[in-house]
Amino acid sequence: MTDAILRPRRSVLYMPGANERALEKAKTLPTDALILDLEDSVAPDAKPEARKRVAAAAASGEYGYREVAIRVNSPGTPWHEDDLRAAAEAGPDAVVVPKVDSAATVHAVERALEAAGAPDRTAIWAMVETPRAMLDARAVAAASERLRVLVMGTNDLAKELHAEHVPGRAPLLTGLSLALLGAREAGKVILDGVYNDVTDESGFEAECVQGRRFGFDGKTLIHPRQVEVCNRVFAPSPEEADKARRIIEAFEEAVAEGRGVVTVDGRMIENLHVDDARRVLALAEAVSGR
Template sequence: MRPRRSVLYLPGANERALEKARTLPADALVLDLEDAVAPDAKATARDRVCEAVASGAYGERETAVRINGLGSAWHDADVRAVAPVGPDAVVVPKVGSAADVHAVDRALTDAGAPARTAVWAMVETPAAVLRAEEIATASERLTVLVLGTNDLAKELRAEFVPGRAPLLPSLSLCLLAARAAGKSIVDGVYNDVRDAEGFEAECVQARQFGFDGKTLVHPNQLDVCNRVFAPSEADVEHARRVIEALERAVADGRGVVTVDGRMVENLHVEQARRVLALHEAVTARESGETGR
């Protein structure tokens, strides 16, 4: 299991930001060639991002590159430059169909991307939401759905309100599609970097929905995000008790048992094992950062 609690966007043209990211406690970094880069800086940003990926300086952080979208003036050059340096993933904005995924998959392969370079598809239009299952199942190379909630809200003509009621149907459809396809899914960004309380509330909401993590626009959001999407000490202790209790029950010929006043059966053990696996992955990730 690879934790994706915090996925931080970094402007590809900003050399200082790319350098600073080497020490940030993000699970994943998205070096951005799209929205964060002005048209006249695209070529320079592309070279800078490829050099950063090839350096291997980001350690255990999952390192992705967001290329410009299909049909844009920069898409083909982005693919040709990024594929050979082999980032962990290529993030593709405004994916609208399985055909889009197929096109990117073929282009990456033709440009020399290693098999380990995944595709992360951004879902940020009503059409994409309605085709989320088609997108999620389009390719083995596709491993993550990324919600683009800003663009989605714009397309829906929805207001940004606490609790995100206008977006909840779309979030649910995308989550269903990702889980049905066995893929990861990360939530969209929270725009007000000064509103720590609102940001934490949205992280909690996303975790409760079942998202694996959240995309971020500022490093000051990392600590809260990592904490919210990681199992707490109480979660880990409860998971261990669930597994131990059911193992004893099975040894005694029973299929169910009570833990903390609640009935436990095999499906709860599966959940508990996932909690422990995530805890171990997060611990290994953070221990690796401390050791460098």
């Protein structure tokens, strides 16, 4: 396990970069991470001013434990290069890059950030949101040590596939699985995409549960009202944490006694179960003070 995986990213909230009140409100929200957005939420004529505001916010150090990322405009747009330079100078925790569908794109972003003086701690979070990105997810995820997180762009993926948004997300499951396989094979974090209907609380919770069961580390969000449910679903429950402790204790006791087999709640425990229990317990401890 790495620090990148253990750092809680249950809830990752997009905040519009052109909205000063939203950037201020974000300092009080119980989200694990923030994405200060320069892309979809900002009109073209407002982008230069939003860039200055977001860079200042990211550099302020006023967001406490929250991980702060800047989403730049996608490669090939008129704003991309200026966004990368401003982000590099601000030195956020991460730069979120839309429309990443190849290792070459990752390398280009990495070179631009380094040329602009980005600190080593500033990671790349790659948004994967096209059929090509799904098919090449492993190459994207493995392209750079600076790339630490994949972010699902499910709205764009559905658009590219001509698919409908339906409960259970059947049209997207192949893409979600491919991206997860690529991320895990490369040892990277992966975040689920957004849920568009902020009034549908039961549908949102169901999708959070689905995402956690799939193996996502957390979910990107479009509204503060989604944070509480997301944090709860993607955190180990007290019962899960207690079981993880019992698995670790039983296994360590068996090893000390020279026994090769141990059971907990009637189930045989192996090394892989202990590793998972340690991950669960580490995450529970990491989120307990938030």
